[in-house]
Amino acid sequence: MTRTWNPELASREIEALTPLEGALLPVLHRLQEVFGYIPAEAVTLAASALNLSRAEVHGVVSFYHDFRTEAPARLVVRLCQAEACQAAGARAAAAALLGRLKTEFMKVAPDGSVVVEPVYCLGLCAAAPAALIGDRLLAALDGASLCEAVEAAL
Incomplete structure (x- = not known):
């Protein structure tokens, strides 16, 4: 609310x-x-x-990292950075998304639309890399599919 x-x-x-x-x-x-x-x-x-x-x-x-001191973005993207996701390309996917959004982890994008947060395990290690985009859990992502999913959610 x-x-x-x-x-x-x-x-x-x-x-x-x-x-x-x-x-x-x-x-x-x-x-x-x-x-x-x-x-x-x-x-x-x-x-x-x-x-x-x-x-x-x-x-x-x-x-406590869950408390925010700035108005939240309209969309929160939580991107897994745990070992299994890193081994499957999470860093490259994150770099692609952050570059496209012109932001960095934990910073609201300049237009206020989205913030990307690193998390450590979304429970989809067998289908890594994984992300939680809003309330939608996605797996087996690469840079292009991650960017597409975020743009669709906006």
Whole structure:
């Protein structure tokens, strides 16, 4: 349920979870669920509501790789980089896709359309290389088929 950043809504979401013991992680997960990311202003709101410093909250946000601090791309491509996929050409496929998109791993493409994230095993080792494009799992990819699949998903 990604919505445009709204500090009033964020404050209500934070307030609903503050009674929980160890509320910081549930608060951060909820903010990301609602807005798609955790902006700097949300860090300030959470810190104030939970009686923590901004540094403490920021430290948790930056420690866990699943938290985003920038608005998400419209499409997330998770590209397996585990050994079986590397042996089957995942690096070449990744280079082709990143070159086509004019971006790099973990950076939103300049047009905001897509982000490519490295992951380590999608469970399709026998049909490597594999990728998760949005919610669609694909295997036996090469650079051309990966690029085509991503373009079709956009």
